[in-house]
Amino acid sequence: MAEDDRIARLIAAVKAELPNVDFVLGYGRGFDPLHATPITVRTEADADKLIFDATCVENLATSLYAMRGKRLGLVVKGCDSRSVVELLQEKLVDRENLVVFGMPCEGVIDLAKVRVRADIAQARGAEFTETEVRLLLPEGERVLPRQDVLADKCLRCRYPNPLVADRMIGPEVTPKGAEDTYADLEGFEKLSEQERFDFWKRQMNRCIRCYACRNACPLCVCKHVCLADSREPHWLSAEATLQEKWLFQVMHALHLAGRCTECGECQRSCPMGIPILLLKRKMNRELKEVFNYEAGVDPEAVPPLHTFQMEEEKIKDRGQLW
Amino acid sequence: MVARFIKDDAVAALATAWARDYRLLAPVREGQAVVYRPWARDMHPFLGRPPTASAKQALLPQTENLLSYTYRKDHTDLTKTEVFLAEPVPPEPTVVLGCRPCDARGRKLLDRVFLERGVADPLYAAKRAATLFVTVACERLENTCFCHWTGGGPTSEEGSDVLLFAVAEGYAARAITPAGEKLLATLPEAPTPVSEELAARLAAPVEPGPAPDLRAAPERFLALFDDMDFWMDQSARCLSCGVCTYLCPTCSCFNITDEDRGLAGKRLRTWDTCMSALYTLEGSGHNPRVSRAMRLRNRVGHKFCYHPQEFPNAPENQPEVSCTGCGRCIKSCPVSVDIRRIVLDILEKGDK
Numbered sequence: 001m002a003e004d005d006r007i008a009r010l011i012a013a014v015k016a017e018l019p020n021v022d023f024v025l026g027y028g029r030g031f032d033p034l035h036a037t038p039i040t041v042r043t044e045a046d047a048d049k050l051i052f053d054a055t056c057v058e059n060l061a062t063s064l065y066a067m068r069g070k071r072l073g074l075v076v077k078g079c080d081s082r083s084v085v086e087l088l089q090e091k092l093v094d095r096e097n098l099v100v101f102g103m104p105c106e107g108v109i110d111l112a113k114v115r116v117r118a119d120i121a122q123a124r125g126a127e128f129t130e131t132e133v134r135l136l137l138p139e140g141e142r143v144l145p146r147q148d149v150l151a152d153k154c155l156r157c158r159y160p161n162p163l164v165a166d167r168m169i170g171p172e173v174t175p176k177g178a179e180d181t182y183a184d185l186e187g188f189e190k191l192s193e194q195e196r197f198d199f200w201k202r203q204m205n206r207c208i209r210c211y212a213c214r215n216a217c218p219l220c221v222c223k224h225v226c227l228a229d230s231r232e233p234h235w236l237s238a239e240a241t242l243q244e245k246w247l248f249q250v251m252h253a254l255h256l257a258g259r260c261t262e263c264g265e266c267q268r269s270c271p272m273g274i275p276i277l278l279l280k281r282k283m284n285r286e287l288k289e290v291f292n293y294e295a296g297v298d299p300e301a302v303p304p305l306h307t308f309q310m311e312e313e314k315i316k317d318r319g320q321l322w
Numbered sequence: 323m324v325a326r327f328i329k330d331d332a333v334a335a336l337a338t339a340w341a342r343d344y345r346l347l348a349p350v351r352e353g354q355a356v357v358y359r360p361w362a363r364d365m366h367p368f369l370g371r372p373p374t375a376s377a378k379q380a381l382l383p384q385t386e387n388l389l390s391y392t393y394r395k396d397h398t399d400l401t402k403t404e405v406f407l408a409e410p411v412p413p414e415p416t417v418v419l420g421c422r423p424c425d426a427r428g429r430k431l432l433d434r435v436f437l438e439r440g441v442a443d444p445l446y447a448a449k450r451a452a453t454l455f456v457t458v459a460c461e462r463l464e465n466t467c468f469c470h471w472t473g474g475g476p477t478s479e480e481g482s483d484v485l486l487f488a489v490a491e492g493y494a495a496r497a498i499t500p501a502g503e504k505l506l507a508t509l510p511e512a513p514t515p516v517s518e519e520l521a522a523r524l525a526a527p528v529e530p531g532p533a534p535d536l537r538a539a540p541e542r543f544l545a546l547f548d549d550m551d552f553w554m555d556q557s558a559r560c561l562s563c564g565v566c567t568y569l570c571p572t573c574s575c576f577n578i579t580d581e582d583r584g585l586a587g588k589r590l591r592t593w594d595t596c597m598s599a600l601y602t603l604e605g606s607g608h609n610p611r612v613s614r615a616m617r618l619r620n621r622v623g624h625k626f627c628y629h630p631q632e633f634p635n636a637p638e639n640q641p642e643v644s645c646t647g648c649g650r651c652i653k654s655c656p657v658s659v660d661i662r663r664i665v666l667d668i669l670e671k672g673d674k
Contacts, residue, residue: 030658032465037658038559121464206357210564224599238579238592240384269656271565273354
């Protein structure tokens with residue numbers, strides 16, 4: 001009931017802002033009860049289709065850069081708001097043209113985790129309680145502990161409440177974690193260099209170069225002028241080899257270092273289920289260690305790789321440069 | 323009805339036998355994906371779910387070598403350079419195991435493009451002639467399936483050489499073509515209970531439910547062609563990635579690039595996607611399909627309007643659309659763009 005009330009308040013807030021924007025990007029129901037899909041809201045009737053629940057996984061901030069110039073409303077979760085903040089930090093979107101509807105969030109489900117536990121190809125219904133995900137399947141009801149199927153980022157979420165919002169649709173949510181310990185990287189980092197490389201060779205082998213990872217990334221703003229597609233200069237071959245696939249992921253990770261807010265859209269979007277967020281997590285951990293910096297939390301902060309200091313506190317390169 | 327029986331635990335042995343005479347592509351699980359891999363010892367073919375990408379890759383690989391070239395300079399006369407060309411290796415006889423009826427039907431639609439437009443594509447034709455499809459009939463329709471909209475069905479034989487039906491403890495295999503019969507020749511005839519189970523299943527197929535009448539789709543698509551608000555709303559969520567087109571069993575667009583490495587190089591044919599802005603980017607810098615709305619419109623229009631117009635059926639029949647309803651573009655779309663929804667909206671809103 002509380003949730004219904006919240007959606008009603010979201011819809012009312014969106015309707016109130018409709019005269020001030022070209023349209024609002026929010027969530028509507030997708031092709032089945034486990035999928036949401038982004039919708040454009042132009043009219044009050046469109047607004048009535050808005051939903052918000054644990055299936056609203058997409059980071060709608062991904063569309064912001066492509067839609068700059070338009071006056072836009074945007075529904076964001078806490079994690080999505082970090083993309084907005086980072087885009088503002090990099091002056092890639094105009095705050096004046098943006099109306100943010102902030103949705104404090106209890107976590108979204110990772111369908112990859114659900115699929116391991118239940119065959120959802122014919123799901124007929126889904127219900128989300130505080131502790132459970134109740135799936136209505138052809139063979140009957142299947143109840144999963146919500147904790148088991150939440151996205152990894154939600155399990156360690158420190159920013160469930162949007163960091164930027166013009167209209168906050170509360171109540172606020174208590175953060176799950178105080179600090180990101182990057183515990184998930186430990187096992188991987190223990191592997192030898194050869195083992196890590198073998199892991200990536202196995203994983204990247206099935207990449208189909210669809211660039212969903214790139215296009216789903218709210219901060220990968222080059223999109224179709226990406227150097228992966230550039231013919232002049234010719235960085236990557238058109239040949240779908242392991243080498244080219246891997247080279248792109250390395251470039252993607254490096255270009256996102258200190259910018260990535262770990263929304264996880266790259267990994268979620270991969271049709272082949274390649275765990276590419278791992279690369280970004282690794283980069284962010286390094287950035288945290290070297291610059292004590294976290295992307296997309298402070299609109300005033302300058303990303304460390306957007307600036308330089310003559311003497312970096314933790315980079316001991318003096319003497320080696322000369 | 324003649325059917326052969328393959329016990330569950332005999333699938334790998336059969337695959338091994340085929341792999342002696344053919345290049346065998348079999349689906350295996352990798353992470354959450356099911357991918358086709360060339361047969362290797364100790365492989366576990368996985369037939370339980372439709373493979374993540376379609377079987378198109380057997381006929382139109384993501385990368386195909388059209389030719390290799392080498393330049394040789396004449397050292398006595400440096401104004402002269404000779405070019406040596408090497409043609410691609412002819413395709414090996416291939417068996418694709420574990421595709422679905424929607425994949426197999428994709429062959430017919432690829433044939434339209436590569437064989438039936440006046441000029442036959444020799445590389446495609448060679449692969450087409452050398453490739454056999456061993457298809458697994460579907461026992462159910464997933465939420466993303468809509469083969470019955472497009473003239474197919476969960477047990478459609480079209481395009482398959484062998485059709486496998488899951489039965490107790492294994493598969494009942496039916497040869498659809500003589501080449502398929504050859505593949506099954508070594509197998510024992512199915513025991514009576516299996517044949518009965520198969521007959522019962524064929525007599526009571528999965529009921530896919532009603533399908534919309536698509537006869538007006540081409541006309542209504544054209545009526546909406548310039549309604550950019552309609553296409554903007556359909557495409558605002560689209561990420562312009564290549565998931566839909568690359569996983570599609572019928573998308574046939576390719577790019578040709580020369581990959582130079584000094585004095586040698588390769589001319590490659592690679593998958594292309596009309597969802598990319600680069601697809602229509604012209605040398606002048608002009609792009610006739612500059613927005614996502616225009617690009618998504620093209621994907622839908624190609625399948626449900628331009629193709630039926632190019633290969634028309636009798637007007638009283640449902641049109642031949644260049645879509646087999648496999649639903650991969652829906653299932654794997656990061657933002658759940660649903661081509662069914664777009665087609666239904668076209669049918670509704672294009673009716674002026």
